[in-house]
Every structure is written in structure tokens, then in C-alpha cells.
Amino acid sequence: MYAFLNFFLAIVASVTAPTRLVRALTALVYGSVTVLCFLLPITLLPFTSEIIETNKQALLVLLTAVGALAWFGLTLCQGSITLRRSWLNLIPLLFVVAVLVSSIISNAGFISWVGTPS
Numbered sequence: 001m002y003a004f005l006n007f008f009l010a011i012v013a014s015v016t017a018p019t020r021l022v023r024a025l026t027a028l029v030y031g032s033v034t035v036l037c038f039l040l041p042i043t044l045l046p047f048t049s050e051i052i053e054t055n056k057q058a059l060l061v062l063l064t065a066v067g068a069l070a071w072f073g074l075t076l077c078q079g080s081i082t083l084r085r086s087w088l089n090l091i092p093l094l095f096v097v098a099v100l101v102s103s104i105i106s107n108a109g110f111i112s113w114v115g116t117p118s
Contacts, residue, residue, distance in 0.1 A: 025074040032067035036060065 036059070045055045075081050083089075103112035 022074065022077055025070045025077065028070040029067050029074065032063045032070065036063040036067075039063075 040056060040059060043056050043059050044052060048055060099112075103109045106112045
């Protein structure tokens with residue numbers, strides 16, 4: 001599997017990406033984040049069983065998946081992944097560590113991760 005992935009990435013990196021595709025994928029990444037920030041607070045579908053929660057979760061998952069797939073396609077077209085070094089990169093790591101510690105300390109560790117059925 002690792003050899004196939006290296007072979008695939010070598011092929012993709014050797015092909016120069018068309019500028020039109022790169023521009024379209026970049027616009028899709030930024031557009032999905034912008035639409036998500038605008039629509040998530042005002043999403044409301046009154047004809048569903050749960051008026052607010054399920055609709056917002058579905059919108060969040062859909063637009064996040066679209067943005068992530070577009071970003072992945074963009075990195076394949078460009079042939080490299082660029083991560084900027086910043087102290088802001090520690091915030092998700094600290095969040096994961098906090099969740100991990102709280103679930104280890106908790107009396108019901110599994111329920112800390114998955115929640116209770118409603």
C-alpha cells in the first residue's frame with residue numbers, strides 16, 4: 001500500500017497542474033469555509049424532526065467534507081503540503097489532550113467519547 005501511494009504521488013507530482021483547476025479548487029476551499037461560517041448560525045429547517053441540531057450537523061459535515069476533499073485535491077495538484085509553523089498549531093493538540101485526560105479520569109470513559117443515546 002505504501003509503495004502504491006508513493007508511486008501515485010510521484011505521478012501526480014510530475015504532472016503540472018492546470019491553473020484553472022488550481023484556481024477552482026482554491027475557490028472551493030475558501031468558498032466552503034465562507035458559506036459554512038455564514039450559513040451555520042442561520043440554518044433552520046422546520047419540517048424535520050429536530051428543527052435545529054441535526055440540520056446544522058449535516059451542513060457542517062457536508063461543507064467540511066467538500067472543503068477537505070477540495071484541499072486534498074489541491075495538494076495533489078500542487079504536489080506538496082505546506083504547513084506553517086505557529087503556536088496556533090498547538091491549540092488542536094491541547095484540545096485532544098484535554099479530552100483524552102478527561103475521558104481517562106472519568107468514571108464512564110466510553111460514554112465520555114460517544115455520549116448517551118437520546
